[in-house]
Amino acid sequence: MSPEVLRFELSEYKTRLEKARAAMEKAGIDLLVVTDPANMAWLTGYDGNAFYVPQCVAVSKDKDPLWFGRGMDANGCRRTTYLGEDRIRSYEDHYVQSDTLHPMTVLSQIIDDEGHGSSTIGVEKDNYYFSALSFEVLSAALPNATFKNADRLISWQRIAKSEREIEYMRGAGRIIEAMYQRISEVLRPGAKQSDVVAELTHAGTRGVREYWGDYPAVPNIGAGADAAAPHLTWSDRPIRPDESIFFELAGVHKRYHCPLARTYYLGKPTPQILDAEKAVLDGMQAGLEKALAGNRCEDIANAYLTQLARYGLVKTGRSGYSIGLGYPPAWGENTASFRDGDKTELRPGMTFHFMTGLWYGDWGIEITESILITEGQVEFLSNVPRKLFVID
Amino acid sequence: MSPEVLRFELSEYKTRLEKARAAMEKAGIDLLVVTDPANMAWLTGYDGNAFYVPQCVAVSKDKDPLWFGRGMDANGCRRTTYLGEDRIRSYEDHYVQSDTLHPMTVLSQIIDDEGHGSSTIGVEKDNYYFSALSFEVLSAALPNATFKNADRLISWQRIAKSEREIEYMRGAGRIIEAMYQRISEVLRPGAKQSDVVAELTHAGTRGVREYWGDYPAVPNIGAGADAAAPHLTWSDRPIRPDESIFFELAGVHKRYHCPLARTYYLGKPTPQILDAEKAVLDGMQAGLEKALAGNRCEDIANAYLTQLARYGLVKTGRSGYSIGLGYPPAWGENTASFRDGDKTELRPGMTFHFMTGLWYGDWGIEITESILITEGQVEFLSNVPRKLFVID
Numbered sequence A, B: 001m002s003p004e005v006l007r008f009e010l011s012e013y014k015t016r017l018e019k020a021r022a023a024m025e026k027a028g029i030d031l032l033v034v035t036d037p038a039n040m041a042w043l044t045g046y047d048g049n050a051f052y053v054p055q056c057v058a059v060s061k062d063k064d065p066l067w068f069g070r071g072m073d074a075n076g077c078r079r080t081t082y083l084g085e086d087r088i089r090s091y092e093d094h095y096v097q098s099d100t101l102h103p104m105t106v107l108s109q110i111i112d113d114e115g116h117g118s119s120t121i122g123v124e125k126d127n128y129y130f131s132a133l134s135f136e137v138l139s140a141a142l143p144n145a146t147f148k149n150a151d152r153l154i155s156w157q158r159i160a161k162s163e164r165e166i167e168y169m170r171g172a173g174r175i176i177e178a179m180y181q182r183i184s185e186v187l188r189p190g191a192k193q194s195d196v197v198a199e200l201t202h203a204g205t206r207g208v209r210e211y212w213g214d215y216p217a218v219p220n221i222g223a224g225a226d227a228a229a230p231h232l233t234w235s236d237r238p239i240r241p242d243e244s245i246f247f248e249l250a251g252v253h254k255r256y257h258c259p260l261a262r263t264y265y266l267g268k269p270t271p272q273i274l275d276a277e278k279a280v281l282d283g284m285q286a287g288l289e290k291a292l293a294g295n296r297c298e299d300i301a302n303a304y305l306t307q308l309a310r311y312g313l314v315k316t317g318r319s320g321y322s323i324g325l326g327y328p329p330a331w332g333e334n335t336a337s338f339r340d341g342d343k344t345e346l347r348p349g350m351t352f353h354f355m356t357g358l359w360y361g362d363w364g365i366e367i368t369e370s371i372l373i374t375e376g377q378v379e380f381l382s383n384v385p386r387k388l389f390v391i392d
Helices: A010-027 A037-044 A071-080 A103-113 A132-141 A153-157 A163-186 A193-206 A224-228 A271-288 A297-310 B010-027 B037-044 B071-080 B103-113 B132-141 B153-157 B163-186 B193-206 B224-228 B271-288 B297-310
Strands: A031-034 A056-059 A066-070 A088-091 A120-123 A146-149 A220-223 A243-253 A256-266 A320-323 A332-337 A351-354 A369-372 A389-391 B031-034 B056-059 B066-070 B088-091 B120-123 B146-149 B220-223 B243-253 B256-266 B320-323 B332-337 B351-354 B369-372 B389-391
Touching: A010 A037, A010 A056, A010 A153, A031 A037, A031 A153, A037 A056, A037 A153, A056 A103, A066 A071, A066 A103, A071 A088, A071 B224, A088 A103, A103 A132, A132 B132, A153 A332, A163 A193, A163 A243, A163 A256, A163 A369, A193 A220, A193 A243, A193 B193, A220 A224, A224 A243, A224 B071, A256 A271, A256 A320, A256 A369, A271 A297, A271 A351, A271 A369, A297 A320, A297 A332, A297 A351, B010 B037, B010 B056, B010 B153, B031 B037, B031 B153, B037 B056, B037 B153, B056 B103, B066 B071, B066 B103, B071 B088, B088 B103, B103 B132, B153 B332, B163 B193, B163 B243, B163 B256, B163 B369, B193 B220, B193 B243, B220 B224, B224 B243, B256 B271, B256 B320, B256 B369, B271 B297, B271 B351, B271 B369, B297 B320, B297 B332, B297 B351
Parallel strands: A031 A120, A066 A088, A120 A146, A256 A389, B031 B120, B066 B088, B120 B146, B256 B389
Antiparallel strands: A031 A056, A056 A066, A220 A243, A243 A256, A320 A332, A320 A351, A351 A369, B031 B056, B056 B066, B220 B243, B243 B256, B320 B332, B320 B351, B351 B369
């Protein structure tokens, strides 16, 4: 494709490739087979919705990355990446969902042809989209190669964002603001959950000014007792008076995410949820005060949990995770988490979803922030009032 | 959960379990670890958006299925399945995305406790959501077990739909009709792609009457030369006069899909695309005449391709696939395909997306149908005019 349609300067892709190669060198990897769609996009620009069939980007020490995928998706590669024709390879369609053929046999031949049949090959062993069978077929077809687990090797290179990446994430922040604005307008007792989701999705896809909305992973919704479960979705059940409902959504621009959760109460809030609101907001404040370059990820979690404990509340899940470029089914980067024991040092350019949600037996509350670590105070990627929204 | 909130009668889940067990027996499998989210839902009702972390349903010969997932998702299991508390097991949150701990070690202990440490265990080796590392950890922790690949074993049990499933798919058909109705209203030269997607998504989520819209996998859009690539999405680029744009979308109700593609031309269509329209429609007619119980999947593909060839057109990809219950990233069932060599016999209740799309170097056209095989003539799951839509 012509460079001006790429989402980043060629120089930025070059820098990324250099970072990837340095990490490969350090890990003793000659060839890295990258199957995480976000990692594939980060390295090459590839932006296709075809991750339900085997595909990858193979990175070596010297040549340009090699894209490998289904034949019909090669045009998508040509149209979204900087790769030359000689670095685009594909398999024929009868390899798709076959009981007798597997695309990884084709890839093994390409790897061998590229001179890597006896190399140390890194694979992302715990990535969805790199199945157990993919690994089995690939490793059996390359008996002289040595395979190393390279989970998160590329993902970790993505953790500190460039200026352009931050610009896209701030754009996603404008989008999530518009989504919550729309929810506040339409969420009323009697409104169908699905109708509310239609409105927030509409706002999220239209976007704001030049920040058009891209597709997110699935929105999570929890109304009434369903708020006890963080990953349910919706039905057409009408929103009831005197019940709470949380939304965990993301604004997305050019595949960069700004997730944010808010909880609404329809009617006069119960003392239980008002107490929880106060605990969460106080805890968030304590955590945010630790969101400074030089501190560690666990510092934020521990500050949050310590403050929660003063209110008699316990959270068992992690309190946040790194965010940025992502593809369904998730918008997390699978690297740093806000939890005890995570010693990742906070550095300027890192972006996180401070996921302060609480879920108990028959209720829950989610009020969260997406943040950017800077040289100074923490920056919020969006500006949505940080409170329990009450709709009378 | 209370049975009246389940999407199917308990008797239907019982029938499914019996089919699963018969297939396991035939395959010599004592315990089946099901990781495909659609298969998990089909067996138990489980409907959570948590497939980005390891989870599964384990099916044995005698006990109720066992749900295994992340601790915070156990409430989602309680609220969407018929499983009793003793069949819901989970792992603690520090197992999530850890470099040192893996949820499969917890599962291996549960499997051992259930008396299956030396059993023959089936796993879905080529399923996304069952990673290479998941298999490695699970098999290493159960050294006395024998592992068998059980890819598509459950998926094949889903291929003929029940009356209730067909009702949901017809509902999804109403939804896709509303989506194309909306596209026809708003698609004009100068409209932003993202704004058009906002409208179609809004219509798809609101749904029609009692058929509320559930979340689909990602919509595919191809405008202008991007129509050469089947799996690209959108940006805010305005739709241009004298260009074509295809949409490949799905209406979704209660996770059951009705996919459908249509192509629009803005202005006076070129002879090339009018010829392609005629070829596709004639080819579809030839294929649809073969969509009768007793024929085979390949018969439909071969009739389509033979007719296309009379127009000098070639299609290299498969011409259709089984559809039904699905979760992102795809709405296909990964079983039968319309392609040469697929001898699957068509039976009443089977549902397919007759995927007749054509993609070439710098253009493409998609006009498709989702169909139900019956005792008699083929039934269309939706009623959207089968033609190239021309917008003057």
